[in-house]
Amino acid sequence: MKSKWFTLLSIMVLFSLLAACGSGGTANTGNTGSAGESPGNGTAEAPSGGEGVTTVQFWHSLGGKNGEYMDALIQRFNESHEDIEVVGTFQGSYDETVTKLQQAIASGTGPDVSMLERAYVQMFADAEVLEDLAPYLEQSGISADDFTPGLMGHSYFNDKLVSLPLNRSTxxxxxxxxxxxxxxxxxxxxxxxxxxxxxxxxxxxxxxxxxxxxxxxxxxxxxxxxxxxxxxxxxxxxxxxxxxxxxxxxxxxxxxxxxxxxxxxxxxxxxxxxxxxxxxxxxxxxxxxxxxxxxxxxxxxxxxxxxxxxxxxxxxxxxxxxTGGANVTMLSSSKNKDAAWEFIRWMEMEEEGGLEFILQSGYLPFTKQMVESEQMQELWAKEPNRKVAYDQLEFAVDTxxxxxxxxxxxxxxxxxxxxxxxxxxxxxxxxxxxxxxxxxxxx
The missing domain is CATH 3.40.190.10 (Periplasmic binding protein-like II)
Incomplete structure (x- = not known):
C-alpha cells in the first residue's frame, strides 16, 4: 500500500505541474476551484485558542469570492463553539491541494479535515488515509438519505463512507x-x-x-x-x-x-x-x-x-x-476526530453552516433540508436559472x-x-x- 501511495504521489506531482490553472484546463471539472476564482487570503481569521480549546486544521481550495464565503462560514462556526477553533487554510487549486495533502500525509503533518475534488477521493480512500464517517453519522442521528442523491457518487469506497458533498456543481x-x-x-x-x-x-x-x-x-x-x-x-x-x-x-x-x-x-x-x-x-x-x-x-x-x-x-x-466540485473528508490520522466531526456535522447540517455558503456561492444544495428550506425556495423563485442544475441531478452520472x-x-x-x-x-x-x-x- 505504501509503495502504491508514493507511486501515486509521484504521478500527482507530475500531473500538477502539467495541469492548466485558472479557468481553463481542468478548472471547470472542479480541479481548480470554481471558474474565475483567484487566490484568497490564505488563512481564515480565527479566535486565539484558549485553555481547553481544540484546534481543527481545515484545508480547502476556494479563493476569490468563494474563499471569502468559506472564511465567513469558519468564522460563524468559531463564534458558536467556545471549545473548538477551526483554522481554515487555502492551499491553492484542487490539484495543488491534492499534492500538498499527499506530501503532508507522508510526513505526518496532515490536517484534520480537508476538501477533496470528488474525482480524487477514491485515490485517498484506497490509500486508507480517510476516516469512515458512517459511525459519526449514526451517532449524530444523520442518515445518508438526508443528502442529495445525485451528489453521493464519490462518497462510498471500499464499503466505507469517506466523504460528504460540499461545494458541488454540474x-x-x-x-x-x-x-x-x-x-x-x-x-x-x-x-x-x-x-x-x-x-x-x-x-x-x-x-x-x-x-x-x-x-x-x-x-x-x-x-x-x-x-x-x-x-x-x-x-x-x-x-x-x-x-x-x-x-x-x-x-x-x-x-x-x-x-x-x-x-x-x-x-x-x-x-x-x-x-x-x-x-x-x-x-x-x-x-x-x-x-x-x-x-x-x-x-x-x-x-x-x-x-x-x-x-x-x-x-x-x-x-x-x-457532477463536479469537491467533497469534505476527515483524515484518519487526525488526533481531534470528535472536534473535526463537529465541524463537518455543523457545516453539513446546520442552517447557519453550509446553507448560507450555498446561497452565497451558487453551488448545489447538498442536503434535502437545504433544498426544502425557505431561503432556497425563495432564491429559486427569484432566480430560476439556479434551480435548473438541481433538477438536472436526476440525470447525474459518474462514469x-x-x-x-x-x-x-x-x-x-x-x-x-x-x-x-x-x-x-x-x-x-x-x-x-x-x-x-x-x-x-x-x-
Missing amino acids: PILHVNKTLLDELGLSVPTTWEEMKEVANALVVKEGNEFKRYGVSMPYDTWYPIAMISQAGGSFFNEDNTSIGFADNGAGEKVFSYLKDLQSTGALYYPPAQDSGNIVNSMFVEGKVGMIFQSTGSIGGLASTVDFDYVTAFLPKDEVYANP NKDVAWPEIMHEFFSAIEAIMYDSKDIPSTLDTFKKETERILAQ
Whole structure:
C-alpha cells in the first residue's frame, strides 16, 4: 500500500505541474476551484485558542469570492463553539491541494479535515488515509438519505463512507435567449436541435466569424457528459478499458463536435484560460450558447445585458451529466476526530453552516433540508436559472471513477487536443487513447 501511495504521489506531482490553472484546463471539472476564482487570503481569521480549546486544521481550495464565503462560514462556526477553533487554510487549486495533502500525509503533518475534488477521493480512500464517517453519522442521528442523491457518487469506497458533498456543481447549458428569440428559435433539448440552433446563430463576414453558435471550455467534463448522453460510459464495467469504444459513442461525440466546428456553429477555445474566454464571448454576444459550470451563473447573471436562461444539457439518446466540485473528508490520522466531526456535522447540517455558503456561492444544495428550506425556495423563485442544475441531478452520472483517473485524464486531454485542435483522425486517436488507458489500468 505504501509503495502504491508514493507511486501515486509521484504521478500527482507530475500531473500538477502539467495541469492548466485558472479557468481553463481542468478548472471547470472542479480541479481548480470554481471558474474565475483567484487566490484568497490564505488563512481564515480565527479566535486565539484558549485553555481547553481544540484546534481543527481545515484545508480547502476556494479563493476569490468563494474563499471569502468559506472564511465567513469558519468564522460563524468559531463564534458558536467556545471549545473548538477551526483554522481554515487555502492551499491553492484542487490539484495543488491534492499534492500538498499527499506530501503532508507522508510526513505526518496532515490536517484534520480537508476538501477533496470528488474525482480524487477514491485515490485517498484506497490509500486508507480517510476516516469512515458512517459511525459519526449514526451517532449524530444523520442518515445518508438526508443528502442529495445525485451528489453521493464519490462518497462510498471500499464499503466505507469517506466523504460528504460540499461545494458541488454540474455542467449546464447557458443561453442568450434574446438572440434565439430574435431568430425565432427555441432552446435546444436534443443534439439535433442544438445543431440546428447553433448553425442558425452563426454570423460570418468574409472569412471571419463574427458570432458562433455554441462553445465550451477546454475540459474533459463536457465530452464525458456527451459520451454518456450517447449511451456510452467512460470506463467499462470492470474498469479494464474505456467504455465508449464498442458502441461508437466516442466517435459519435467527436464527429458531432468537429462537424459543428467546421461550420462555425462551435467555437472551441484555446486551452489556456478557456473558461474566461468562453464566458467573455457569451457576455459580449459573440456566441449564443455555452456549456459551462453552474458556478458561472452568478457572474454571468450580474454581467449580461440580455435575457439569460439556463437549461439541461441537450440529450442524444438520454439526458446525462457528470457532477463536479469537491467533497469534505476527515483524515484518519487526525488526533481531534470528535472536534473535526463537529465541524463537518455543523457545516453539513446546520442552517447557519453550509446553507448560507450555498446561497452565497451558487453551488448545489447538498442536503434535502437545504433544498426544502425557505431561503432556497425563495432564491429559486427569484432566480430560476439556479434551480435548473438541481433538477438536472436526476440525470447525474459518474462514469470516470477509478483510482487511476488523474493519469488517464491527462491522456484524455491529449486525445481531445489531437482531435479538436489538430483535426487528427478520430478513430485512430481514440484507439491510441484506449490502449494507453488499458496500459495504465493494468498497472
